[in-house]
Amino acid sequence: MAAAKRGSPLDRRRACGDFVDMDPLALDPYSFQMSPPPPRHDPAPGADFETLCAHFGEDRMAQRGAVAVPIYQASTFMFPDSAAWEQREAPDSPYYEYTRVGNPTTAVLEAKIARLEHGNWALAFGSGMGAIAAAINACVHAGAHVVASGTIYWPTRRYLRDYLPRFGVETTFVDSCDPADFEAAIRPNTRLMYLESPTSGLFEMPDVAPIAAAARARGVVTVFDNSWATPCFQTPLDLGCDLVVHSATKFIGGHSDVVAGLVAGREDTLRRRVFRELELLGSVCDPFAAWLLIRGLRTLKVRMEQHQRSGLALARFLEQHPAVRRVYHPGLESHPQYAIGRRQLRGYSGLFSFELHDQSREATNRFMDRTRLFTIGVSWGGYESLVIGGTFISKDPQQPAWIIRLHVGLEATEDLIADVKQALES
Structure with a gap:
């Protein structure tokens, strides 16, 4: 996993003493170890999008030659001995522990999404709103402020407008198509910028790069919902966003038979924060849902x-x-x-x-x-x-x-x- 980039929003917040009380490793002396790093098996380095969808992250010889990724429909994973049990907390541990915090089938999906979104990591969730809520929660705390596009997905708007105020988080909704409105709405306590492009309903096209640049300059994390375009047609991390969320129920699944969500990013610090939400709120993507999404990616x-x-x-x-x-x-x-x-x-x-x-x-x-x-x-x-x-x-x-x-x-x-x-x- 890549370390947080120099000059990133989280680096700036950390330099100012912010987020210290939000460090997942400082909050609780006990926490499940994150799942092993997702497989990076790449049979065709430099391949195009379609080839990555079909093959990236899959080591078929390790799958006993199976063309399809196995479904590891298990809640718990066993360790061969006490040495392996002790090794589970090592960053390079090859062992899985519990499907709520990692599963081999889900790891293949996460590896594919990370690569397709031009990120370093991805995490799978049980629904799109589970992914969206985790990404938002990972960036805010009591007393924080959010700036959001005024025409975003209605449940996301409700989450920001109606749910988060219970925990002392305020949101300002701005004109989706005016970058100056986004920048003008930033306050000293602003922690998050939330975007869609195009937006829901009216399909307005915010100019993402200058909005994300303004947020980054002020130490604000930008979260982007890429469900409409998918990484096939848009890669928001390349436009300066910090986190990408998906309702994978939509085009990534593609067959109206699965409910799931995804979060992708580059900074490992953000991965730990998003993982903390996944671990404690339990909005986990089950192995069969992950398998359906892997199948959907092949024809995306x-x-x-x-x-x-x-x-x-x-x-x-x-x-x-x-x-x-x-x-x-x-x-x-x-x-x-x-x-x-x-x-x-x-x-x-x-x-x-x-x-x-x-x-x-x-x-x-x-x-x-x-x-x-x-x-x-x-x-x-x-x-x-x-x-x-x-x-x-x-x-x-x-x-x-x-x-x-x-x-x-x-x-x-x-x-x-x-x-x-x-x-x-x-």
């Missing part, structure tokens, strides 16, 4: 390219339809932050939204009731196309009350366009 690039093709085709169709007032897709030239998206993203997923000229609840519900391939359902990132309608947070008082969000699945592009067309026109 292929699926994301299809989501992109169909999503852009459908967005362009909607943009030209007379019943549609506006389409919120960062891949459209009409998007206000299109240039930022072209600079930050390597591609686009299949999740976007639009509004009808008739901006009523009734019109929204009529559209949802008429679609056949787009079924009504929450979440996104699976093979199936989904639609929901609702209200989304915006600072713009002219923002319509009701918009429609589409998750464009893996069905034939022409069939999906035909389905939306008949729903708009029937």
Whole structure:
């Protein structure tokens, strides 16, 4: 594991005497040893994304030649002798102890995600919100302040707005698209900057690099939710962020059959803090869920390219339809932050939204009731196309009350366009 970088936000806080009382090793003389470092087996050094998804972190000869990663469905791991038991606390210990704090199947997943996100480590959780909460908790304490994008994922917003104040943590929500707003909101007690790009609902594109740079200059940790783009299309650590979180339930899983979350980063100090949350709160990713995510990664690039093709085709169709007032897709030239998206993203997923000229609840519900391939359902990132309608947070008082969000699945592009067309026109 890499040591904390010189000049990192945590280095600056430590120099000022902050975080001393938050050191996981100082809080409790007893703590489970972290799992062994994830396997770094790399059969093709310098390989491209697809090859890394398929092979990185897997030593198949150590798996008795099995093509698929074994599922270590065990709660406890045994030690061969007392010497091995004593060695469990060594940094280079090869032994696992208890699945809540480490499992060989989960370690392969974590190795892959760390490599794909251009990080040094990753940790797997039992849900996306488990990962998000752990990343946030690892960076704040009573009396701390958070700056967050105003249009982030609704449960994350609720966690910051409603849950953390119980523990003395305050959050300021700012204009997602104005880097100056983020910097102006930083206070002496600000510990965390929380971002999404694109944001939920309205798919605004914050310019991440200057926001992260401003946070780093003030000793503030930046956490970024990369669930929409995945490391296939965006690597936030390269933009200056400190932690990346995922709802792995979405595109990484890709088949609507697993609930899980991920956190990735570069600094070992942050890994220890995030691991502390995993260890004590117990939001652990079980081995079978980890195996499903490993399976999902093998086809991630292929699926994301299809989501992109169909999503852009459908967005362009909607943009030209007379019943549609506006389409919120960062891949459209009409998007206000299109240039930022072209600079930050390597591609686009299949999740976007639009509004009808008739901006009523009734019109929204009529559209949802008429679609056949787009079924009504929450979440996104699976093979199936989904639609929901609702209200989304915006600072713009002219923002319509009701918009429609589409998750464009893996069905034939022409069939999906035909389905939306008949729903708009029937």
